Amino acid sequence: MAKLKWGMIGGGEGSQIGPAHRMGALADGRFEMAAGALDHRPDIGREYAQRLGVAVDRAYGDWQEMLAGEKDREDRIDLVTVATPNSTHFEITKAFLEAGFNVLCEKPMTMTVEEGEEIVEIAEKTGKICAVNYCxxxxxxxxxxxxxxxxxxxxxxxxxxxxxxxxxxxxxxxxxxxxxxxxxxxxxxxxxxxxxxxxxxxxxxxxxxxxxxxxxxxxxxxxxxxxxxxxxxxxxxxxxxxxxxxxxxxxxxxxxxxxxxxxxxxxxxxxxxxxxxxxxxxxxxxxxxxxxxxxxxxxxxxxxxxxxxxxAIAHPEGFPLAVANIYCDLADAIRGEKRDGLPNxxxxxxxxxxxxxxxxxxxxxxxxxxxxxxxxx
Ligand code: NAI
CATH class of the missing domain: 3.30.360.10 (Dihydrodipicolinate Reductase; domain 2)
Structure with missing residues (x-):
């Protein structure tokens, strides 16, 4: 089975949650990292994405550039993770859902209840997955x-x-x-x-x-x-x-x-x-x-x-593997399997x-x- 294509916004080098997402998404061979706008500083984000193996034309400077670059590609990403600071979650998640992408958004999903209601409605209307990382x-x-x-x-x-x-x-x-x-x-x-x-x-x-x-x-x-x-x-x-x-x-x-x-x-x-x-x-x-x-x-x-x-029993499994479980459920859900444990x-x-x-x-x-x-x- 071909790997699903995964992109990430935020989670740049030195960020707190970025490494857990990368370890989690890539742990089971279900996703490959295909695109990224990883940092609020465009050049630093582009350079870091390439170091992580992202092709130069998919190592983006910001999320708007990533949306424009990905939306018309035949091999566009199957899932985007939003791991930026809280106040940016709503606009990024909204824009990607509306463009037909599946999204995993960090918590808190939005800053206001009204924004949250809007995201629920957009996810319903588009039929796209909007998961929230209650890992x-x-x-x-x-x-x-x-x-x-x-x-x-x-x-x-x-x-x-x-x-x-x-x-x-x-x-x-x-x-x-x-x-x-x-x-x-x-x-x-x-x-x-x-x-x-x-x-x-x-x-x-x-x-x-x-x-x-x-x-x-x-x-x-x-x-x-x-x-x-x-x-x-x-x-x-x-x-x-x-x-x-x-x-x-x-x-x-x-x-x-x-x-x-x-x-x-x-x-x-x-x-x-x-x-x-x-x-x-x-x-x-x-x-x-x-x-x-x-x-x-x-x-x-x-x-x-x-x-x-x-x-095996007694070998510790920790936080990155809990995040990996979220990505496993997401991969299943993207392929059409029902996963009712996935926070949405x-x-x-x-x-x-x-x-x-x-x-x-x-x-x-x-x-x-x-x-x-x-x-x-
Ligand atoms: P951080 O401040 O350590 O890292 C944020 C990263 O996002 C940096 O690399 C920064 O350059 C990048 N960034 C900022 N604005 C951006 C933009 N507009 N476009 C692209 N990249 C941008 O923050 P941290 O602690 O990693 O938190 C990020 C999010 O993850 C927060 O919403 C936080 O609540 C959540 N979080 C969730 C956890 C969980 O257990 N689910 C644990 C820790 C954080």
């Missing part, structure tokens, strides 16, 4: 957790507790560092800081594993470093449509935590726990029974978890609605508000 949902043990919930193995879910908290912006003496400062500046980051950056991963994960959607929420936002206009710490209580009680904490001032993303799901007959720093293990406790460790790659896993386990534009829109609702709720002292996008009410 944690593609770890095999997260897929196992979701399958166990779907299979009734912990009974009806009562409570989900999740947090995504780190301490990397906790040094007040570093708060003015331009690489840190923009994240808490509304002109650059939008309406929310830490919740829009990390909290939405946790909220998506809660929906993903519980197989349910957030209906309402109440938020408390705070700036632990008082010079920050946007929140660096947030507590969000929520309720899901099926009645599940949700609790979410996200912080960037939690010194001592490195990448503290974890989730616990408590059902009527059992509980599950998963931690991003130990992603190959899922902790399961049946009611009245012993706690067990379910390992990636062991026998008897649910199909989705088995399919996405790459190397509707998920991107739900996150945006949650962000804006949380901001409004926090401003009103934590008033409970409907968190669903109006087009899904």
């Amino acid at each position: 944690y949902s593609a770890y095999p043990m997260v897929r196992q957790a979701r399958a166990m919930v779907r299979n009734g193995e912990i009974g009806k879910v009562r409570v989900v507790v999740t947090n995504f908290s780190h301490g990397h912006h906790g040094d007040a003496t570093d708060a003015d560092n331009p690489r840190v400062r923009w994240r808490y500046d509304p002109a650059m980051a939008g309406v929310s800081g830490q919740f829009a950056d990390c909290g939405i991963h946790a909220m998506h994960m809660a929906s993903f594993i519980c197989d349910d959607e957030v209906e309402s929420l109440s938020a408390d936002f705070a700036s632990a470093i008082s010079s920050r206009e946007l929140e660096d710490d947030a507590m969000v209580n929520f309720r899901m449509q099926g009645g599940t009680i949700g609790r979410l904490w996200t912080s960037s001032v939690a010194i001592g935590r490195q990448h503290g993303f974890e989730i616990q799901v408590f059902g009527e007959t059992g509980g599950l726990r998963w931690h991003a720093e130990q992603p190959n293990q899922l902790i399961y406790t049946p009611v009245g029974g012993r706690t067990q460790i379910i390992e990636k790659g062991e026998g008897g896993l649910h199909e989705d978890a088995q399919r996405l386990s790459r190397v 534009a509707a998920d991107g829109l739900r996150s945006m609605a949650a962000v804006h609702t949380a901001v409004a709720s926090a401003k009103e002292g934590g008033v409970w508000m409907d968190a669903r996008p109006s087009i899904f009410r």
Whole structure:
């Protein structure tokens, strides 16, 4: 089977997420890197793309040039990844979808709910795939957790507790560092800081594993470093449509935590726990029974978890392979196979609605508000 052609916008040399996309897209031989506009500095982006093996005529200076260069080619790219800073996601994703390309957009998909609604509508109208990179949902043990919930193995879910908290912006003496400062500046980051950056991963994960959607929420936002206009710490209580009680904490001032993303799901007959720093293990406790460790790659896993386990049991699989799982599902979806685990534009829109609702709720002292996008009410 011929490889699918893949292009990338953003993710240039030295970027945080670019390498994970390249490792992920190329891991399974499903895609080849055919085009790129990798950097906000055109010449540097062109040069880097060529070093990565992209042909000179497809190493573009910016995304507009890439769109113009790709759209009429017979061998045009089958998928474009948008891994640029947040405020550019909407216009790039919109332009490529409208030109008939499949898109994988980094989170957050847009800056506003209205933009999110527009992307959902364009994806529906064009029939093109618009996926959003909630890559944690593609770890095999997260897929196992979701399958166990779907299979009734912990009974009806009562409570989900999740947090995504780190301490990397906790040094007040570093708060003015331009690489840190923009994240808490509304002109650059939008309406929310830490919740829009990390909290939405946790909220998506809660929906993903519980197989349910957030209906309402109440938020408390705070700036632990008082010079920050946007929140660096947030507590969000929520309720899901099926009645599940949700609790979410996200912080960037939690010194001592490195990448503290974890989730616990408590059902009527059992509980599950998963931690991003130990992603190959899922902790399961049946009611009245012993706690067990379910390992990636062991026998008897649910199909989705088995399919996405790459190397033998006990050999670690980490973040780039979770991203690779997103690309595997994308390759299948582009070839017409149904992959219901793939995070899509509707998920991107739900996150945006949650962000804006949380901001409004926090401003009103934590008033409970409907968190669903109006087009899904
Ligand atoms: P970064 O600042 O490290 O890198 C951004 C890259 O995009 C740079 O190479 C820059 O030159 C390039 N760029 C900027 N504007 C561009 C433009 N108009 N055209 C082409 N290239 C452009 O940013 P980082 O941390 O890699 O984040 C990028 C996106 O990925 C963000 O939306 C972020 O939220 C998301 N992200 C997602 C993660 C996940 O777990 N899914 C993890 C980290 C980041």
